[in-house]
Amino acid sequence: MADIFAFAETRNGEFRKIAFEAVTAARTLADASSGGHVHALLVGAPGISAKAAQLGTYGADTVIVVEHPGFERYNPEATAALAAERIKAGGYRVAVFPTSALGSDLAPRVAAKLGVGLVTDVTSVQMQGDLVVVKHPVNIGKVTATVNITSAPALVAVRANTFTPAEQPRTATIETAQPVGDPTASRVVVKEVKLGGGAKLDLGEAAVIVSGGRGLKARENFKLIEELAAAFGNAAVGATRAVTDDGWRPHTDQIGQTGRTVSPQLYVAVGISGAIQHLAGMRTSKTIVAINKDKEAPIFKVADYGIVGDSLEVVPALTAAVKEAKARG
Amino acid sequence: MKIAVCIKRVPDMDVRFKIAADGTSIDETGVKFDMNDFDSWAVEAALQFKDKDAATEVVVISLGPDAVQETIRKALAMGADRGVQLKTDKIPFDGLAIARALVAELQGGGYDLILFGKQSADSSNGIVGAMAGELLGLPVVTAISKLDVSGASGTAKRDIEGGQEFVEFPLPAVLTVDQGLATARYPSLKGIMAAKKKPLEVKAAQMGNPAVVVAALELPPERAPGRIIGEGVAAVPELVRLLQTEAKVL
Numbered sequence: 020m021a022d023i024f025a026f027a028e029t030r031n032g033e034f035r036k037i038a039f040e041a042v043t044a045a046r047t048l049a050d051a052s053s054g055g056h057v058h059a060l061l062v063g064a065p066g067i068s069a070k071a072a073q074l075g076t077y078g079a080d081t082v083i084v085v086e087h088p089g090f091e092r093y094n095p096e097a098t099a100a101l102a103a104e105r106i107k108a109g110g111y112r113v114a115v116f117p118t119s120a121l122g123s124d125l126a127p128r129v130a131a132k133l134g135v136g137l138v139t140d141v142t143s144v145q146m147q148g149d150l151v152v153v154k155h156p157v158n159i160g161k162v163t164a165t166v167n168i169t170s171a172p173a174l175v176a177v178r179a180n181t182f183t184p185a186e187q188p189r190t191a192t193i194e195t196a197q198p199v200g201d202p203t204a205s206r207v208v209v210k211e212v213k214l215g216g217g218a219k220l221d222l223g224e225a226a227v228i229v230s231g232g233r234g235l236k237a238r239e240n241f242k243l244i245e246e247l248a249a250a251f252g253n254a255a256v257g258a259t260r261a262v263t264d265d266g267w268r269p270h271t272d273q274i275g276q277t278g279r280t281v282s283p284q285l286y287v288a289v290g291i292s293g294a295i296q297h298l299a300g301m302r303t304s305k306t307i308v309a310i311n312k313d314k315e316a317p318i319f320k321v322a323d324y325g326i327v328g329d330s331l332e333v334v335p336a337l338t339a340a341v342k343e344a345k346a347r348g
Numbered sequence: 349m350k351i352a353v354c355i356k357r358v359p360d361m362d363v364r365f366k367i368a369a370d371g372t373s374i375d376e377t378g379v380k381f382d383m384n385d386f387d388s389w390a391v392e393a394a395l396q397f398k399d400k401d402a403a404t405e406v407v408v409i410s411l412g413p414d415a416v417q418e419t420i421r422k423a424l425a426m427g428a429d430r431g432v433q434l435k436t437d438k439i440p441f442d443g444l445a446i447a448r449a450l451v452a453e454l455q456g457g458g459y460d461l462i463l464f465g466k467q468s469a470d471s472s473n474g475i476v477g478a479m480a481g482e483l484l485g486l487p488v489v490t491a492i493s494k495l496d497v498s499g500a501s502g503t504a505k506r507d508i509e510g511g512q513e514f515v516e517f518p519l520p521a522v523l524t525v526d527q528g529l530a531t532a533r534y535p536s537l538k539g540i541m542a543a544k545k546k547p548l549e550v551k552a553a554q555m556g557n558p559a560v561v562v563a564a565l566e567l568p569p570e571r572a573p574g575r576i577i578g579e580g581v582a583a584v585p586e587l588v589r590l591l592q593t594e595a596k597v598l
Binding site: 092093126127128131132136140155156157158159160161162163164165166168170208210211213220221223224226270271273296308309318319322325328329332333340341345 | 359478566572
C-alpha cells in the first residue's frame with residue numbers, strides 16, 4: 020500500500036485542468052498499490068478552501084489546504100518549502116506535479132530540497148517493486164525513454180493533456196495546514212500577472228489548435244487563422260518559430276522544440292512546411308490537417324489529411340464549412 | 349559583475365536517431381553535436397552585460413567528456429572569458445546529479461548571476477538550473493524571456509500559459525533562460541582565434557549516485573503515412589466530411 024501526493028495547481032483561485040490530471044494520475048497509482056490514499060495539496064489566498072471538495076471528484080482522499088494572502092499569486096519559495104515539508108511528513112511513495120509553467124518551476128525546487136529524483140513531462144508512471152518507472156520523451160520527442168526512479172519518494176511531473184481527468188468521486192477529508200515560514204518574506208516575488216484576454220484558450224488545454232506559418236505571407240493574414248479557430252469554437256491559435264521571430268505573433272504562441280509541446284485532438288497546420296523543430300511540438304496530436312501550397316512540404320508526411328493549395332483561399336472556405344457543419348450540429 | 353553560464357553539449361536533432369546496442373543510449377555514429385539552444389541564449393544574455401560593462405567576467409561551465417571542450421570553446425569564441433569542464437565519461441540523465449556536480453564548482457565562486465538554459469533538447473527535463481539554485485540557497489527565477497538588473501536586484505518576465513508573470517528578485521541569483529531573452533551572436537573570426545588562448549580548466553565532476561536512470565530507449569511508433577486528400581478549395585467538403593465521420597473531431 021502506497022500513499023501518493025498530488026499538487027493541485029490553481030490560478031486566480033480556480034483549478035487549472037492539469038490539477039485534475041495530476042490527481043487522476045495519483046489516484047491510478049494509489050489504486051494500483053491496493054488501498055493507497057491520495058493526498059492533494061491546495062495552496063492559495065484565503066477562500067481557496069471552498070474549492071477543495073472538487074478534488075474529491077477526481078479521487079483525492081484528503082485535501083491539505085493552506086490559505087495565506089502570500090499565496091494569492093504563485094509564490095515559488097514558500098510553495099516549494101511547504102510542498103517539500105508535506106511530502107517529507109507524509110511518507111509518500113510518489114509525488115505528482117504538473118508539467119506547466121508553475122509545475123516546471125516548483126517541482127525541481129522541491130526535489131532538490133528533498134534530495135530525490137525527479138522526471139518531468141512524464142507520459143506514463145508505474146510502481147514496480149522498489150522502482151517508480153516512467154516514460155518521458157527525449158531528443159525533441161524523437162525517442163522515448165523508460166526511466167527508473169530509485170529514490171523514495173519519487174517525484175514526477177505529468178505532461179499536460181495526457182492523464183485524462185477521470186471522475187472517481189469520493190468525499191475528501193479536508194485538512195487545513197499552515198505555511199512553512201512567512202510566505203510574504205520570499206525573496207522571489209511575482210509582482211504582476213498579465214493574462215491575454217480571459218476567453219482565450221491556452222494551447223496546452225485546447226482540444227483544437229489552428230496554427231500558422233510563413234506561408235500566410237503577412238502578419239495581417241493571421242486573422243484568417245483566428246477566424247478558423249473561432250469557427251471550431253474550442254480552438255487556440257499557435258504559430259511556428261519563424262512567425263514568432265518575425266513578431267507576427269508573441270513567443271508564447273510558438274509550438275515546437277523551443278516553444279510549447281501540444282497534443283490536441285485536432286491540429287490544423289496552415290502554411291507550415293513542417294520543419295523537425297516544429298514537428299517536435301505537435302507530432303503527438305491525434306489528428307493532423309495540413310494546408311500548404313507546396314505538395315512536397317514535409318508537413319504532408321505527418322498529416323492525416325492534406326490539402327495542397329493557397330492557404331489564403333482554402334482557409335476562408337474551411338472556416339465557412341466548419342461554421343456550417345457546427346450549425347447543422 | 350561576475351556571471352557563470354552552465355552549458356550543455358547536445359546532439360543536433362535534425363537526424364533520424366538510432367538506439368545503440370546497449371539499448372539505453374543513442375548511437376552517435378554520424379550525429380553532430382552543438383551547444384543547446386537555450387544555453388546559447390544564456391551565454392548571449394551574459395555577454396550583453398559584458399558589452400555594457402567590460403569589467404564583467406563571464407565563466408562558462410560544462411559537464412561531460414572531453415568533447416564538451418569544443419562547446420566551451422564556442423562560448424569563449426562568442427566572448428566569454430574562461431571555461432571549466434567538469435569531466436565525466438557520460439552526462440547522466442539525472443538532473444539532480446548534474447546539479448550537484450555544477451554546484452560543487454559554483455559554490456564560493458562569488459557569482460552575481462548564474463545562468464542556465466531553460467532545458468536541454470536531449471534529456472528535456474528542464475530542472476537542473478532550479479535544482480542548482482536551490483542547492484546553493486540562492487533565489488531562482490526560471491524560464492525568463494526578459495531581464496533587467498539594476499544594482500543588487502532584478503526583474504524578469506516569465507511566459508506562462510496564456511500570459512506573463514513579472515518577477516522581482518535580489519542578486520546573487522540563478523536564472524534559467526527561455527526563448528525571447530536573447531538571440532545568440534555568431535563567433536567572429538577574431539573571437540575564434542582569441543578563444544584558443546583563453547583558459548579552459550578541466551576538473552573531475554563530483555556527482556554522487558544518480559537516483560534517476562534510463563532503463564531503455566525506444567523510437568516512438570511512427571504516425572501513419574500522410575495522405576493528401578485534394579487540391580485547393582474543392583477539397584474542403586471532403587476534409588470536413590473526414591473530420592466528422594472518420595476523425596470524429598468536428
